[in-house]
Amino acid sequence: MTDFPFSFVLPQPNVIPSRVDNHIVRNLSSLKGQFLDQDTYNEMLSKDDSLIYEVYEVKRPEIEGEFLMGISIVHPGKVGKEFYMTKGHYHTVIDTAEIYYCMRGEGFMVMETPEGETCVEPLSPGSVLYVPPRWAHRSICTSRQEDLVTFFAYPGNAGHDYGTIEKLGFRKLVLDGEKGIEIVDNPRFG
Amino acid sequence: MTDFPFSFVLPQPNVIPSRVDNHIVRNLSSLKGQFLDQDTYNEMLSKDDSLIYEVYEVKRPEIEGEFLMGISIVHPGKVGKEFYMTKGHYHTVIDTAEIYYCMRGEGFMVMETPEGETCVEPLSPGSVLYVPPRWAHRSICTSRQEDLVTFFAYPGNAGHDYGTIEKLGFRKLVLDGEKGIEIVDNPRFG
Numbered sequence: 171m172t173d174f175p176f177s178f179v180l181p182q183p184n185v186i187p188s189r190v191d192n193h194i195v196r197n198l199s200s201l202k203g204q205f206l207d208q209d210t211y212n213e214m215l216s217k218d219d220s221l222i223y224e225v226y227e228v229k230r231p232e233i234e235g236e237f238l239m240g241i242s243i244v245h246p247g248k249v250g251k252e253f254y255m256t257k258g259h260y261h262t263v264i265d266t267a268e269i270y271y272c273m274r275g276e277g278f279m280v281m282e283t284p285e286g287e288t289c290v291e292p293l294s295p296g297s298v299l300y301v302p303p304r305w306a307h308r309s310i311c312t313s314r315q316e317d318l319v320t321f322f323a324y325p326g327n328a329g330h331d332y333g334t335i336e337k338l339g340f341r342k343l344v345l346d347g348e349k350g351i352e353i354v355d356n357p358r359f360g
Numbered sequence: 361m362t363d364f365p366f367s368f369v370l371p372q373p374n375v376i377p378s379r380v381d382n383h384i385v386r387n388l389s390s391l392k393g394q395f396l397d398q399d400t401y402n403e404m405l406s407k408d409d410s411l412i413y414e415v416y417e418v419k420r421p422e423i424e425g426e427f428l429m430g431i432s433i434v435h436p437g438k439v440g441k442e443f444y445m446t447k448g449h450y451h452t453v454i455d456t457a458e459i460y461y462c463m464r465g466e467g468f469m470v471m472e473t474p475e476g477e478t479c480v481e482p483l484s485p486g487s488v489l490y491v492p493p494r495w496a497h498r499s500i501c502t503s504r505q506e507d508l509v510t511f512f513a514y515p516g517n518a519g520h521d522y523g524t525i526e527k528l529g530f531r532k533l534v535l536d537g538e539k540g541i542e543i544v545d546n547p548r549f550g
Contacts, residue, residue, distance in 0.1 A: 236492070
């Protein structure tokens with residue numbers, strides 16, 4: 171009998187913080203209207219409301235001078251050609267920044283301003299991403315097998331504005347093209 | 361002839377950020393009055409103004425809503441029984457927090473409030489330390505051979521108040537005692 175190769179898991183450094191005040195779970199259904207390929211989205215959702223991303227929050231007073239922080243975990247996967255991603259948001263207090271530190275996996279942060287400026291920055295372990303004030307932001311996992319894990323921190327008074335993005339999505343899409351990753355214009359913006 | 365053991369260095373992940381706007385170097389002379397054992401301090405300084413710590417800053421506008429960030433590197437060493445440490449400071453806008461993420465080495469963050477509360481927290485790779493608003497903070501390297509390397513971020517408008525701490529130092533000292541690390545009261549506080 172052939173002696174088959176096998177694999178087992180060596181314990182990795184845990185990415186779930188030892189202090190967690192809130193665990194947010196976002197499934198496919200919570201991203202309704204966000205993916206370009208709506209037919210595939212509806213077909214996938216009819217079969218299973220898959221887990222797309224999770225956030226482990228460490229809470230602090232939601233006031234200026236404090237930071238809210240946590241770990242974001244975007245799981246690998248696609249809806250059609252579009253990679254799994256977070257809902258993305260502006261800060262309600264729009265003049266507030268956010269810092270991301272990528273711990274594991276690979277992906278992109280897709281960003282835009284209310285004036286229509288866009289920026290798509292790669293994320294890989296060790297990279298620190300600074301999202302300046304006024305930039306909406308969404309993280310996207312492009313790893314084939316690994317989670318995109320980021321540590322984030324933002325001002326306690328920032329707040330989240332999801333509504334603006336939910337209308338049309340972001341101006342740039344990250345797709346799994348035939349020759350590799352493609353960053354394209356969102357056709358829903360005329 | 362005996363074939364002696366030898367060592368060479370495999371490249372480690374670089375801890376100096378790929379983007380640096382300012383490099384601060386603090387030598388022994390800049391910590392005048394901070395170490396308990398002043399005789400040893402003066403003797404050491406008469407021989408060499410040793411490098412104690414360095415900061416690589418990434419600058420942003422110094423206004424609310426932005427973050428200032430960077431890497432702090434405290435080198436290993438002692439003045440008498442007291443480990444090498446940073447000057448330590450309050451924020452000028454005292455109601456502002458700071459986040460530290462320890463990347464390498466081991467040490468402590470020594471903290472206190474204007475009301476005299478004290479807190480000494482260990483730092484080791486992977487630990488995130490939250491310094492709440494109103495807490496002065498100083499980092500201390502207790503590794504014997506390795507640098508204590510931390511990534512930090514604080515609000516753009518926070519500012520630094522070194523003067524308060526320079527008068528008497530912190531209320532708690534971290535010493536290399538005969539049976540290991542000792543956290544003791546600073547005798548200069550009556």
